[in-house]
Amino acid sequence: MDAVEKANTERQKRWVKDQKVGEGTYAVVYRGREASTNRKVAIKKIKVGQFKDGLDMSAIREVKYLRELRHQNVIELLDVFSSKTNLNLVLEFLDSDLEMIIKDRSLVFLPADIKSWMAMTFRGLEFCHRNWILHRDLKPNNLLIASDGQLKIADFGLARDFADPGYKMTCQVITRWYRPPELLFGSRYYSTAVDVWSVGCIFAELMLRTPYLAGESDMDQLKTIFRALGTPTEQDWPGHTKLPDYVPIGQFPKTPLRDLFTAASADTINLLSQCLLYEPRKRITAKDALNHAYFFALPYPSHPSKLPKCAAQLTAALPLEELDGNTLNGKTNNRLKRKLSSPNETRSAIARRLDFTKPTPGS
């Protein structure tokens, strides 16, 4: 056997697939664990054989970027190995996502909770941007939540790096409701500001508990945006009428954000409005957002462990622990059983075990 093949087999043996948890068009996701530690992981198996051009672009992008990025608020790619013609990505296991939490009507969000999710999102995004990576698909269900409450940016299948200005890029990115107006107008030269717009939409959604700018088509998306934020003038956004796909949408008056976000503080409204500025060059950067007064004003962000969790996440945690316990030797088993007596303690046990994150560079 070749050395490379041998190394692959070694890697493969480190991970155990337990149960299929999801299936998409090009990948199957398993819940699994690390054989030596029983640390829970997710294994994303990408079928490669079916593509006539070989390894497909979204798998390549995901692997390329996640291999390089290590940050508390970016999903960690623990390993990559192949089995036959499948590519297996071993990712840290995360039980839920922000979309599930937003939709869970039984949960009440405090302003401090929203601030905490926003801080974690901006931290992860600032790290991506600092590494010259555009995510290009930020939305609540790509913001995953670990059992300790940490938020992690996931799904880098549409990501790309950027460096020189004037490099043409595709405008067919970002899920419609979170897509900024410059992309809807067909701009082929854009920047980190596209991701910030998406975060602005997510910010609003956390407060409203429903998607803020839910257009029904690309054309309707622009109308929805303008209806909410007013039609931009040449002064608001110089040059936008020259963009490739520009069409006049109609005149909508500007209504203050305050009218819709009645309970939000002035700082909240200010940061939100800066994320949703029409002129991409004036839109706030992830770095500046982290230094915004909003994050320094009371109430302070909730500690991640104190954030609301959806019911599915809590109940899912228990049987999983039992399952793991069965495979452990007696001693560890006892310890786990004792912990099982209290759901609270169990949760903290999971959190500790999942917290393998190395000191994050640059955090």
Place this chain on the structure above:
Amino acid sequence: MAASSKTPLYEASTQFKNWRYSPPSLAKVRASLNAAAVAVIRNTFEADEPGSSSAVSFLLPDEELLLVRLYASKIPQLCGFFRFPDEVEATAITYLKRFYLKNTVMDWHPKNVMLTALFLATKTTNNPISLEAYTNNIPKTSPSDVLDLEFLVAQSLGFEFAVWHAHRALWGIWLDLQAVPNAPPNGAASQSEIYDTALRHVRASRLSDAELIYTPSQIALASLSMASPELATEWAASKLPPASPSLSTLQDTMAVIRGLIEVAARPLDVEAVRGVDLRLKLCKNPEKVVGSKAYLAKKAEDERKTEEKRNRKAVEVQKAMTAGDPFGDDLGRLVDYDDDDDD
């Protein structure tokens, strides 16, 4: 958090962590790969026909390297033909070199690996073209020549596709220089000539081991110093305090890199390479030669193993069914790495 406590971006990269060597460690990696390959192939020959390996003259590590270098030098030609950007060219050459730090040319001929590395690089740098368009334009190459190796290449790279290049560092130094009071590039023809010359040296460096030993910025600065020693000195002076001991260390490093670049820029001795390639035909791993006795034997062995595994699994399922628990009683048994039932 203070800026000083931040890890430089480069030092967080997989290139910094996994693909840097000292000259001796590089030589050691190549020597041990070569020795291991020779041992395996010798065994295969002997199994086929006892005594047959004694007549074979296996390639030496340096000869393997020579062949890899020849095929690395073909990549710029192909990139010129396809009008691929510099990024693709540099990435493909890096992939080819890294591949042969994990594999030997006696197993995998660099010609096909080169074609695969280039195709993979078009995708990882976000310049994809269809496989058909790619192979149709390369004589005597079918899509399977490229695809069959793609997975092996990706695996050998450890799926670490991101590469930091010296030509980017050179561009950065060039932009920096605009802000250096004593040495701003003034846009005159002579100045852009300096940049072009430096870039030519960077390109030559790709055929050397420089990128496996030095950082992209070191290579870029050495290249600039070959085009204009004054500008290189000014830039270094702008980055370091005067009389810093680092300056003389830097000078020494630059001299070594310049040496590597000069050697790499010399045309290869085509006759010598041809000789190596001819000998490779006789000493390559017969298990990788389609249709040979050893190839067929390995294939039969692989099939037998797969069959055995399949049978074992069937028996286990049967056992579990009769035991009353169709999911088995031991989680450990769910471990099946080749489980492709869902395909």
